[in-house]
Amino acid sequence: MIESCTKKRMLIAVTFLGGLTILVLIIESNWTDTDSSKAFVESVEKNSSCYLNEEFDVILECHPCTAFEIASESIGVCIHTSNKEVLKCRKSGITVTRSCDKVAWLEERSFWRFEGLMFGLAVLSCISVYWRENILRQRIVRKVARQLRASV
Known part of the structure; x- marks a missing residue:
C-alpha cells in the first residue's frame, strides 16, 4: 500500500500529520487545567x-x-x-x-528536547532512505547496462 504512494503524496501526508499534531498540542495546552x-x-x-x-x-x-x-x-x-x-x-x-x-518550564524544555531529538532522527532516517534508494538505483542501472552489453 505505502509503496504505491508517490513522494508528493507522502510529503503531503506527513505535513498534514505534523500540522495536526501541532494543532492538538496547541489545543491541549489551552484546555489543560x-x-x-x-x-x-x-x-x-x-x-x-x-x-x-x-x-x-x-x-x-x-x-x-x-x-x-x-x-x-x-x-x-x-x-x-x-x-x-x-x-x-x-x-x-x-x-x-x-x-x-x-515545574512547567522544565517539562516544556524536556518536551522540546524530545521533539528536537525526534526531528533529528527523522532527518537522519530520510537521509539514509535516500542514500539506500540511490545505491539500489545504481545497482539496477549497472545490471541493465551489463545485460545490454551482453546482448549486443
Missing part, C-alpha cells in the same frame, strides 16, 4: 493552609528546590516532590511555601 490550587495540599511549610480557605497570589511559580534545601530539609515541602511554590494569602497576608507537582 493549570489551576495552582490542585497542587499538593498535604505538604505546606509551617502547617499553614490559609490558601485553602482564602484567595491567594502566587509569588513564585513552581520551581525546583536547591540541592541544599533537599539535603538539609530546611524547607519541609522540598522533601516530597523536590519542587516548591511560594504563595501569599490575601486576607491574612501570610506567605506560604507549598509543594507542587511539576
